[in-house]
Amino acid sequence: MDQTRAIRFSTYHFMTDTMDMIRQGVDIPFHRREKPLRNAGSDAYQALRQGIAVREVSSSLENSNLKDRTGTPATGRIAVVTGATGGIGQALVRRMLGSGYRVVILSRQVQADMPGVTSIACDLTDMDSIRTAAETILTHAPQLDVIVHCAGIITPRAVGEMDTQEIADQIAVDLAAPIELTNTLLPAMRRGGHIVFVNSMAAVFPLAGSSVYTAAKFGLRGFARALEQELRPRRIQVSSIYPASVNTPMLRREMDAGGSIYNFIDQPQEPDVTAQRILECCERNSREIFSSVFDKLFTHACLASQGLLNLSLPVMKILGRMGYRTYKRRTSRM
Numbered sequence: 001m002d003q004t005r006a007i008r009f010s011t012y013h014f015m016t017d018t019m020d021m022i023r024q025g026v027d028i029p030f031h032r033r034e035k036p037l038r039n040a041g042s043d044a045y046q047a048l049r050q051g052i053a054v055r056e057v058s059s060s061l062e063n064s065n066l067k068d069r070t071g072t073p074a075t076g077r078i079a080v081v082t083g084a085t086g087g088i089g090q091a092l093v094r095r096m097l098g099s100g101y102r103v104v105i106l107s108r109q110v111q112a113d114m115p116g117v118t119s120i121a122c123d124l125t126d127m128d129s130i131r132t133a134a135e136t137i138l139t140h141a142p143q144l145d146v147i148v149h150c151a152g153i154i155t156p157r158a159v160g161e162m163d164t165q166e167i168a169d170q171i172a173v174d175l176a177a178p179i180e181l182t183n184t185l186l187p188a189m190r191r192g193g194h195i196v197f198v199n200s201m202a203a204v205f206p207l208a209g210s211s212v213y214t215a216a217k218f219g220l221r222g223f224a225r226a227l228e229q230e231l232r233p234r235r236i237q238v239s240s241i242y243p244a245s246v247n248t249p250m251l252r253r254e255m256d257a258g259g260s261i262y263n264f265i266d267q268p269q270e271p272d273v274t275a276q277r278i279l280e281c282c283e284r285n286s287r288e289i290f291s292s293v294f295d296k297l298f299t300h301a302c303l304a305s306q307g308l309l310n311l312s313l314p315v316m317k318i319l320g321r322m323g324y325r326t327y328k329r330r331t332s333r334m
């Protein structure tokens with residue numbers, strides 16, 4: 001077997017196993033989620049990034065006419081989901097499939113076909129890639145019911161020490177991509193459809209050390225609020241969800257890179273809980289959803305009053321440090 005084939009083969013088996021686990025409702029252990037996805041040095045990951053196997057998935061959609069591999073046409077509601085290979089996204093896809101959705105996944109990674117899921121290669125830092133993916137979707141699914149913008153990245157770094165590419169990537173994935181994808185897919189949204197933005201508390205509570213992420217998420221909130229007004233006459237709902245911290249690879253990467261201790265004032269939510277809330281969003285009217293009423297009121301009060309923010313930060317730091325120690329103890333036992 002030559003090297004490229006060997007890479008495809010091992011990647012295929014990893015994704016098939018993963019998708020089987022999703023289908024069976026099994027939570028994928030973190031080492032299974034992260035290693036091949038995070039280890040940018042691995043051959044398979046590099047091959048995927050270079051688009052070797054990705055082309056096969058695109059062409060399989062071309063041929064599938066949005067039928068899944070069992071040949072069943074897409075009669076259920078159709079949802080487009082970004083970030084579907086991540087901690088929250090995987091749990092969301094599992095729940096959507098359970099609720100009868102057909103899910104179109106946009107990802108840099110190849111996904112083995114599974115019933116109800118169509119995977120399209122897309123790098124959200126690349127606007128051409130987004131437009132190509134959107135065209136493929138529109139060709140085969142002229143009417144969409146739901147779009148969930150779940151992809152996101154955070155690279156904690158103090159201003160003055162930031163890498164230009166890291167700035168551009170965060171703005172692209174966290175802000176520009178959801179805007180462009182919404183822009184290109186909107187003509188296909190049906191009346192009564194729903195667009196959901198997976199935002200963050202950072203959209204209301206500025207995170208020192210993650211200012212670019214904060215800026216992108218603030219911007220995303222503004223976009224969603226303006227869009228909600230634009231789409232009212234078409235009866236398309238627009239919601240944003242603002243989780244605090246969620247126990248996913250993103251959170252661990254963030255903390256490894258010196259992320260904010262405020263993530264641990266409360267213990268991180270499990271991804272399935274966040275996924276359930278996103279799914280509930282899809283079924284209701286436009287809303288902004290926070291983890292709790294307290295979170296919503298307190299963060300907005302801090303936003304309105306610099307004095308309150310300054311008073312609160314030292315207390316929050318103490319609570320965050322205590323929470324982080326608890327989290328580390330809990331996760332080291334797992």
Ligand SMILES: NC(=O)c1ccc[n+]([C@@H]2O[C@H](COP(=O)([O-])OP(=O)(O)OC[C@H]3O[C@@H](n4cnc5c(N)ncnc54)[C@H](OP(=O)(O)O)[C@@H]3O)[C@@H](O)[C@H]2O)c1
Pocket residue numbers: 037082083084085086087088089106107108109122123124125149150151152153173198199200201242243244245246247248249250251
């Ligand atoms: N975890 C938290 O504590 C937390 C808290 C508040 C809000 N959120 C928000 O929740 C959302 C999901 O986060 P998560 O914790 O599930 O993160 P995650 O596990 O790290 O997953 C991130 C997802 O984003 C996708 N992605 C990243 N860069 C991409 C690119 N260039 N092109 C295409 N896809 C890309 C990844 O897909 P591929 O690598 O497969 O391409 C992956 O599916 C994000 O918007 C995040 O801001 C998370």
